Amino acid sequence: MTSEQAKTALAPASTTAIIQALPQPIIVCREDRQIVFVNYAAEAFFGASLSVLTRQRLDDLIAFGSPIISLVETVVLRQAPMTEYRVRVGSSRFGDERVADVFASPLSDSQGQVALLIQERTMADKIDRQMVSRGAARSVTGLASMLAHEIKNPLSGIRGAAQLLEQTVSSDEIPLARLIREETDRIVHLLDRVEVFGDERPMEREPINIHVILDRVKLLARNGVARGVTFSEEYDPSLPPVYGNRDQLIQVILNLVKNASEALERTQKPEIKFSTAFRPGIRISVTGVSERISLPLEIVIEDNGPGVPPDILPFLFDPFVTTKQNGSGLGLALVAKIVGDHGGVIDCDSRPGRTRFRILLPVASGAFQAIQEEETAP
Numbered sequence: 001m002t003s004e005q006a007k008t009a010l011a012p013a014s015t016t017a018i019i020q021a022l023p024q025p026i027i028v029c030r031e032d033r034q035i036v037f038v039n040y041a042a043e044a045f046f047g048a049s050l051s052v053l054t055r056q057r058l059d060d061l062i063a064f065g066s067p068i069i070s071l072v073e074t075v076v077l078r079q080a081p082m083t084e085y086r087v088r089v090g091s092s093r094f095g096d097e098r099v100a101d102v103f104a105s106p107l108s109d110s111q112g113q114v115a116l117l118i119q120e121r122t123m124a125d126k127i128d129r130q131m132v133s134r135g136a137a138r139s140v141t142g143l144a145s146m147l148a149h150e151i152k153n154p155l156s157g158i159r160g161a162a163q164l165l166e167q168t169v170s171s172d173e174i175p176l177a178r179l180i181r182e183e184t185d186r187i188v189h190l191l192d193r194v195e196v197f198g199d200e201r202p203m204e205r206e207p208i209n210i211h212v213i214l215d216r217v218k219l220l221a222r223n224g225v226a227r228g229v230t231f232s233e234e235y236d237p238s239l240p241p242v243y244g245n246r247d248q249l250i251q252v253i254l255n256l257v258k259n260a261s262e263a264l265e266r267t268q269k270p271e272i273k274f275s276t277a278f279r280p281g282i283r284i285s286v287t288g289v290s291e292r293i294s295l296p297l298e299i300v301i302e303d304n305g306p307g308v309p310p311d312i313l314p315f316l317f318d319p320f321v322t323t324k325q326n327g328s329g330l331g332l333a334l335v336a337k338i339v340g341d342h343g344g345v346i347d348c349d350s351r352p353g354r355t356r357f358r359i360l361l362p363v364a365s366g367a368f369q370a371i372q373e374e375e376t377a378p
Helices: 003-009 012-021 040-046 067-078 122-168 174-196 210-222 246-263 331-341 365-376
Strands: 026-029 035-038 082-089 098-106 114-120 206-208 230-234 242-244 271-278 297-303 345-351 354-361
Touching: 026 040, 035 040, 040 114, 067 082, 067 098, 067 114, 122 174, 206 210, 206 246, 210 230, 210 246, 210 271, 210 297, 242 246, 246 271, 246 297, 246 331, 246 354, 331 345
Parallel strands: 230 271
Antiparallel strands: 026 035, 026 114, 082 098, 098 114, 206 242, 271 297, 297 354, 345 354
């Protein structure tokens, strides 16, 4: 095929359809930064329709002082493509600012027009951080498990001695002996939770409908940790099953709901929302696996509480990081471990009035095969 044939192979309508099908936001603006076109992904990214966005200038969408404005000016001047990495995109008018790589290129057939492609980095950065943290965690969990086991041995002796003291000391000293026993039990409970991180035994898995897990947690929470909280759902009914451990997935969701309900204690109309979706575009590389793993199953736990402090948010899933006065900081670390053991990732997006924990899980190839075998069994 010649170059001329290649040019005519795609009609303008086909070219537009391709641009609309891209998952990355694309904006086309003139030299004066007036927006003339956006694709569907850009509409979703900025939370506004094509008709609204094309009445705006780029300056209305981008935060003041952003290097994207000077990027457009330089591309128009040089008539050459350029890239800005890790810049903030968005404004208070169209939602939170997000970090992205921005690729700008002049349009050869439209004088003075520039096309911008936005590649959000938030999810990639969070996945990278979790992979690094997971590797570091494996190097210390063995030591932590060994220490926990060794510490629990003398603690059992201390607890036994405290029980004997309760029976022999005077009535004034009984509270002190009881305090020793109760504090010993508290330390043992903490060590039990630490030992979980060193548990590398393979878990039993089966195809599970995640909506059954969510409904189960909702029932438990309404009668326990989340009394008085309004629950809502937005489910994708066609979501395929996840290949996982039922009890561990219940523990993950229940921990997140418990944290959300505690954060909602001072909220006038507390609400927790469950939502699920199929997102086929996210794929990650995992050590020891040659092919990228797809994480299409999305589960979101959202609340309307005060949000997570910004200085803690990047370290939220690290052990012993907590915003609670008497918290151990192991709950979310355990959640991240269980999600990681399932081959998935978890991230948190938080601002006052909306905190979203998003879990991305794979669909194992054996899940569908197991279901088919079950259906055809006599």
